[in-house]
Amino acid sequence: MGRLPPINRRPFTSPHAGRSPALSSDSCEETAGGGAIARARRLRRNATEAERELWISLRQLKHAGLHFRRQPPIGAYFPDFACHRSKLVVELDGSQHAEAQAAQYDSERTAFLVSRGYRVLRFWNSDVLRNCEGVVEAIVTAAREPPPTRPASPGDLPA
Numbered sequence: 770m771g772r773l774p775p776i777n778r779r780p781f782t783s784p785h786a787g788r789s790p791a792l793s794s795d796s797c798e799e800t801a802g803g804g805a806i807a808r809a810r811r812l813r814r815n816a817t818e819a820e821r822e823l824w825i826s827l828r829q830l831k832h833a834g835l836h837f838r839r840q841p842p843i844g845a846y847f848p849d850f851a852c853h854r855s856k857l858v859v860e861l862d863g864s865q866h867a868e869a870q871a872a873q874y875d876s877e878r879t880a881f882l883v884s885r886g887y888r889v890l891r892f893w894n895s896d897v898l899r900n901c902e903g904v905v906e907a908i909v910t911a912a913r914e915p916p917p918t919r920p921a922s923p924g925d926l927p928a
Contacts, residue, residue, distance in 0.1 A: 805842040819861050819894035820849055826905045827859075835912050843885060846878050851887070856916035858882050858889045859908055861897060886916065 816824070816839075827837040827850060836854065840847045843858075850859040862875070879889045890911055897904050 805847075817861065817863065817894060819863075819897040822901055823850070823859070823861065823897050823904065826901055827908070830905075830909065833909075835909065843887070844881055846881060848878075848882065848889075852912055855912040855914075856887045857908070857912050858887045860889060860891045861894050862891055863894045888914075888916070 820839075824837075824839060827835075830837065834854070835852050837850045837852045837859070839850060841851050841853075843851065848858040849861050851857065860875075875891075882889050888911060890908060892904050892907075
């Protein structure tokens with residue numbers, strides 16, 4: 770039996786450790802703040818009033834088997850809320866989302882999430898603040914539907 774080489778005890782640290790692959794470019798503004806995890810934490814800390822109110826309600830759904838996460842990284846995007854088991858994303862939109870540039874970004878983001886098998890529900894912040902219970906009811910109804918099936922793309926298949 771041959772002799773095993775000594776174990777290298779120095780940890781390997783990649784310049785991209787802790788970053789989302791989509792955010793690994795040094796020219797990307799997101800990498801300056803520490804990567805995807807730091808950005809998600811920053812988004813959670815700076816939540817709008819509507820996001821905070823809806824989060825309180827969504828957390829109470831855990832006992833019903835609906836585990837929502839706040840600003841989870843999905844590719845290069847950070848949706849407001851996502852339930853991975855139900856493949857459901859919930860986005861809250863303020864008045865800035867009515868502008869053409871923001872609407873274009875939202876449609877690209879939605880297309881990406883749909884391509885990953887998620888359903889995307891959008892609500893205005895004002896709807897959440899005026900009728901949070903109705904918004905939660907719509908979310909629960911959507912989450913109870915079976916997740917959409919998507920055809921396998923070439924990138925999903927093993928090499």
